[in-house]
Amino acid sequence: MNEIMAVWGQWLKPSAGLPTVQWSLLLALAAAAGHLVQRHMALPKVVGYSAVGAIAGVAGFTGAAWPLQGIGLFLLELAVSVVLFETGGRIALRWFRYNPMVLLQSVLEAVLTYAAVYFTLRWLEVRPSVADALALVAMASSPAVLSRIVTDLRATGPVTERAIVLSALGALYALTLVAARAGLMHREETDLFALLYPVAVVLGLSVVVGAALALFLRFALHFMSPNSENTSILLITSIAAGTTVASHFGGSAALAGLLAGLLLKQLNPRPWAWPRQLGTAASLLVMLSFVLVSVVAAQAEWNPAVAGIVLALVGARALAKLSGVLLANPGSGTTWRQALMTGWAMSPMSSLALLLVSQFASASFTLGPRIASIALPAILLMEVLGAVIATFVLHLARESSQPEPVSGAGPSGAQRA
Numbered sequence: 001m002n003e004i005m006a007v008w009g010q011w012l013k014p015s016a017g018l019p020t021v022q023w024s025l026l027l028a029l030a031a032a033a034g035h036l037v038q039r040h041m042a043l044p045k046v047v048g049y050s051a052v053g054a055i056a057g058v059a060g061f062t063g064a065a066w067p068l069q070g071i072g073l074f075l076l077e078l079a080v081s082v083v084l085f086e087t088g089g090r091i092a093l094r095w096f097r098y099n100p101m102v103l104l105q106s107v108l109e110a111v112l113t114y115a116a117v118y119f120t121l122r123w124l125e126v127r128p129s130v131a132d133a134l135a136l137v138a139m140a141s142s143p144a145v146l147s148r149i150v151t152d153l154r155a156t157g158p159v160t161e162r163a164i165v166l167s168a169l170g171a172l173y174a175l176t177l178v179a180a181r182a183g184l185m186h187r188e189e190t191d192l193f194a195l196l197y198p199v200a201v202v203l204g205l206s207v208v209v210g211a212a213l214a215l216f217l218r219f220a221l222h223f224m225s226p227n228s229e230n231t232s233i234l235l236i237t238s239i240a241a242g243t244t245v246a247s248h249f250g251g252s253a254a255l256a257g258l259l260a261g262l263l264l265k266q267l268n269p270r271p272w273a274w275p276r277q278l279g280t281a282a283s284l285l286v287m288l289s290f291v292l293v294s295v296v297a298a299q300a301e302w303n304p305a306v307a308g309i310v311l312a313l314v315g316a317r318a319l320a321k322l323s324g325v326l327l328a329n330p331g332s333g334t335t336w337r338q339a340l341m342t343g344w345a346m347s348p349m350s351s352l353a354l355l356l357v358s359q360f361a362s363a364s365f366t367l368g369p370r371i372a373s374i375a376l377p378a379i380l381l382m383e384v385l386g387a388v389i390a391t392f393v394l395h396l397a398r399e400s401s402q403p404e405p406v407s408g409a410g411p412s413g414a415q416r417a
Contacts, residue, residue: 019063026056026063027284030291044149046350046387049287053294054380064295066372067361068354072292074243076358079289080351081243081257082236082282083144087168088261092269095165101332102162106169109324109343110139116320120312126374129185133371136181137356138317138349138378140174141167144286145348145387149394157399159338163345163390166325168258171352175255176203178356182363205251210259213242217260218267236281254355289351290383296354297380300373310378321346341393348386353379 030052034045041047057064064072096103117138121131146167150160180198216238224231242260243253300306322343329339357375361368394400 022061022063023288026052026061026291026295027288030287034287038152044145044387044391045152046145046148046290047384049290050294050380050384050387053291054298056291057295057298061295064292066296066299066376067368068292068296068358069362073358075285076289076292076351076355077243077247077253078240079285080144080254080355081239082285083147083351084168084171084254084258085235085239085261086282087143087147087164087171088258088263089265090161091165091168091262091265093262093266099333101328101330102165103169105325105328105332106166106173108328109166109321109346110170110173112320112324113139113317116316117313120316121309124309124312126309127370129367130370130374133178133181133185133360133367134313134374136174136178137353137360137371137375138313139177140170140349140352140356141321141346142348142350142352142383142386143167143171144289144352145350145383146345146390148286148290149387149390153391153394153400155394155399155401157397158334159341159345159397160394160399162334162338162342166342167346170346172255172258174352174356175252175258176206178359179252179255182359185360185364185367201250202252202255205249206246206255207259209242209246209249209251209256211263213238213256213260214263214267217264221268232281254352286351293351293354293383294380297376297383300376300380302377306373306377309374310381313374313378314382318344318347338397341397345390345393347382347389349379349382350386353382 030049033048033052035048037043037048037051038045068076114135118131118135121134122128126134141163143164146164149155150164176199179202183198184194217235220231220234224234239257239260242256246253246256322340325339325343325346326336329336332339334342353375357372357379360371
């Protein structure tokens with residue numbers, strides 16, 4: 001693969017650079033693969049994106065080196081921020097006042113996931129600091145995969161909404177704790193203030209950036225239509241600016257995006273038309289993040305020992321998320337069957353988890369590679385398998401507007417259009 005790239009680089013000298021051509025072709029292949037996978041195999045488009053990215057990564061594609069930095073890291077942060085902004089914009093905080101059991105479900109599934117993954121990895125003799133980092137990463141589901149699947153299936157219903165809310169809250173916990181934990185990886189302080197101070201700094205800075213972004217967009221809505229494409233451009237460019245500022249001052253760019261969406265929903269509670277207007281630009285960003293995750297994750301070293309740890313991590317995580325959602329289900333407004341399916345729908349891991357791992361990789365040159373060696377295969381596995389599980393669950397819950405897939409059969413002609 002490297003020899004082909006070298007020959008290609010000598011022969012072709014594009015104005016925008018060879019990596020631009022490589023990524024453009026890779027994204028074109030991913031788009032075609034996603035379409036074909038959904039049409040002919042009844043699988044989510046994410047599977048096609050991930051397959052192309054994984055094949056490129058295994059073949060030695062050099063356009064995404066680990067650990068991520070520069071424009072690759074910025075695009076990943078921006079894609080996660082846009083997705084979390086949209087996710088936050090779907091959540092009305094007053095819902096938690098009328099249904100506090102949802103908050104309890106969220107806290108329980110996050111705490112149980114951390115504990116289950118941590119103690120499972122310790123049982124497998126993974127060192128404590130690595131197990132702690134992986135347990136924090138495992139707390140997060142993937143709002144990007146869920147939102148992509150919900151859009152593709154045009155799904156709506158209690159399982160869909162509950163899974164999105166729980167994934168957004170899990171992202172909030174994981175982003176805050178990982179950003180703070182990454183800053184303490186090589187410190188010896190153990191007092192409560194030393195542990196809570198970084199959490200307060202990350203959360204505080206992210207709240208400030210998120211609030212500024214929400215107020216700016218709320219002001220813009222006074223004289224701009226939410227249906228205008230200019231408003232969509234304003235939205236993406238504002239999130240891009242907020243992403244840069246939040247990271248520079250020590251906050252979390254993705255967390256700022258999530259908080260901005262939450263706050264703007266409270267200031268402007270009318271249903272948003274923005275997701276439709278964001279359209280192609282947001283879809284391209286999200287697809288790029290899926291391909292980037294697969295390219296990077298496929299470059300990890302695979303061996304039987306790592307595979308065993310990854311499978312144990314994935315199993316403990318799934319069991320803990322199911323347990324957390326089910327334990328706090330009484331009084332939460334969903335049936336036991338819906339709670340069970342909500343727990344399964346939270347299986348995916350993708351760009352958000354990769355962003356969390358990249359923070360650990362940047363914080364420690366000694367522990368980062370060990371964390372990534374386990375986390376990257378787990379992320380690749382759950383980006384594909386988690387997307388399939390979530391799609392199947394939404395069909396089973398009868399919340400998809402498309403019929404339940406039959407093996408080898410694609411959607412009907414009307415739905416292909």
